Amino acid sequence: MLKFFCGVLLTLGAVSGSFAQAASVLFLNPGSTREAFWVSYSQFMQAAARDLGMDLRIVYSNRQSDVVIEQARRALQGPDRPDYLVFVNEQYVAPQILRLAQGRGVKLFMVNSAFTADQTSLMDAQPDKFAELLGSLVPNDEEGGYLMLKELIRLKGPVPPGQVIELLAFSGLKITPSAQLREKGMMRALAEHPEVHLRQLVYSGWTRERAYEQARLLFKRYPHTSLVWSANDEMAFGAMQAYTETGGQPGKGVLFSAVNTSPQALQALLDGRLSALLGGHFSLGGWAMVQLHDDELGVDISQYGGRDQQIPLLQLIDHAQAKRLLVLNSTQNYGVDFRQLSAKGHPSSWRYPFSLQTLMH
The missing domain is CATH 3.40.50.2300 (Response regulator)
Incomplete structure (x- = not known):
């Protein structure tokens, strides 16, 4: 062989x-x-x-x-x-x-x-x-990135005039077409919502560890962040871990999103730690x-x-x-x-x- x-x-x-x-x-x-x-x-x-x-x-x-x-x-x-x-x-x-x-x-x-x-x-x-x-x-992928941010904004609800919603975004690799398209979709949603300000977009290489290290710095730099967009589940979990270490509770002060229907992501959605999840x-x-x-x-x-x-x-x-997907996984x-x-x-x-x-x- x-x-x-x-x-x-x-x-x-x-x-x-x-x-x-x-x-x-x-x-x-x-x-x-x-x-x-x-x-x-x-x-x-x-x-x-x-x-x-x-x-x-x-x-x-x-x-x-x-x-x-x-x-x-x-x-x-x-x-x-x-x-x-x-x-x-x-x-x-x-x-x-x-x-x-x-x-x-x-x-x-x-x-x-x-x-x-x-x-x-x-x-x-x-x-x-x-x-x-x-x-x-x-x-x-482009539509996926768009739908994910639109859902986060919907869940966040309207903001008073003159106030803004602060967003952090975690993408995969710059040279991966799927990451580029998901970012493009996110930017399309941002263009429709001037009240949402993207504070920083970082590339975490699809990994939990890299996103965690970046998020530790970003939550200190942007303490008023209320939305986190992530191009996959692993990066979302890294960012959630960093946010939890600040004393926050994912799904409460900050709303997190992710792509992928891993058992861990599905359970996080059911638990309320993930607010928006895309997959399929x-x-x-x-x-x-x-x-x-x-x-x-x-x-x-x-x-x-x-x-x-x-x-x-x-x-x-x-x-x-x-x-249903959790059952199918088994x-x-x-x-x-x-x-x-x-x-x-x-x-x-x-x-x-x-x-x-x-x-x-």
Whole structure:
């Protein structure tokens, strides 16, 4: 078996039929096994693979772009190439992966982060040097950042004329498209609310520890802060810890928000420590598996909504949904029959039913 460079390898084997060889999929997970989001992301993909009879392997790169590239190189140029390679455009690695894949006979699928305009221009200028994508699925990150701040402002309530609401924001990595889009959405909401003043936006690298260290300084610098916007749950928890150490109670003096439906985030919402929570995009990899399985069956997936699709998965999670998701986290298949989501046999007007509601029935 291939030994992937600096990665944690999870293997899920399945064979559909007595002699049929299962379609093989390798997912280059940009996170780590310590990140609840990326672990849940992998688990949902594995649930889909089990249902669909596909062979899924997952390697983690611990957010190191050079590791991702080496994992892709070994997978694409080694003797044990997968049928499909699924990856994320984290830290702008996508063009390098497409270059490595050129002529290798592996189908490529991108999740979570779309190409930037610069990347698209680069590849359009030299199309013969880059492999083509089979397709991509990305969430509504810009809308997510917008909805999250709008909900915080709504919960805070109106302020008297002449007064302001002070906001702190914790984003991920500057070179991650999803972080950039969530920030853009936050800025759109700010433009609609001049009474809200963004005191500082910091980059915490998606980590609790970094956000905690930054928040300790920021709460001292801006003692009148009343809203905290965070682009993921780990950074929100770091900021909440720092606020608690000042004697504050999250959800009371300061309202916190987060993205991701980790069990800890769902419980924090139910407890009132998190005031606004968005999630649903952990399911993207599982939905991608449905499309890869359809491609294996000979379905032209581009007929059902286009080759590259944005799905409005990021939505505000209410208490009933939080309770439901906590229950689903403990099930093997999340209550989803992935085979029933196939486009096979449907007219081209049909669309894949990929949404958080699919998990909420």
